[in-house]
Amino acid sequence: MLGHSDKENIARYLKNDKRKIFQLRTALTEIEEELEGALQQKSDKEQSNKLAEVTAENETKEVQSNGDLNLSADELMRIYTTHPDLFKKLVLANNAAS
Numbered sequence: 001m002l003g004h005s006d007k008e009n010i011a012r013y014l015k016n017d018k019r020k021i022f023q024l025r026t027a028l029t030e031i032e033e034e035l036e037g038a039l040q041q042k043s044d045k046e047q048s049n050k051l052a053e054v055t056a057e058n059e060t061k062e063v064q065s066n067g068d069l070n071l072s073a074d075e076l077m078r079i080y081t082t083h084p085d086l087f088k089k090l091v092l093a094n095n096a097a098s
Contacts, residue, residue, distance in 0.1 A: 055083075056086045
């Protein structure tokens with residue numbers, strides 16, 4: 001504005017647009033939180049998949065080398081609920097070895 005210093009102009013604009021600035025700040029914070037959550041979920045999912053693959057490989061190797069299941073009922077139920085395909089392979093491998 002004419003006749004006013006830059007500091008006074010900035011203060012006036014901030015005062016007039018305080019609500020809009022707050023809305024923008026809030027929206028940016030929500031976007032940041034969503035992005036962080038999505039990245040964390042992606043990271044957790046990738047780690048879970050890698051762990052499942054390693055676990056499946058190790059358990060399959062154990063069954064193939066021993067020919068019998070050395071797993072407790074709880075472990076079998078956990079495998080059945082989390083990895084049904086692996087459970088089927090384990091049962092088939094165990095039946096074939098018996």
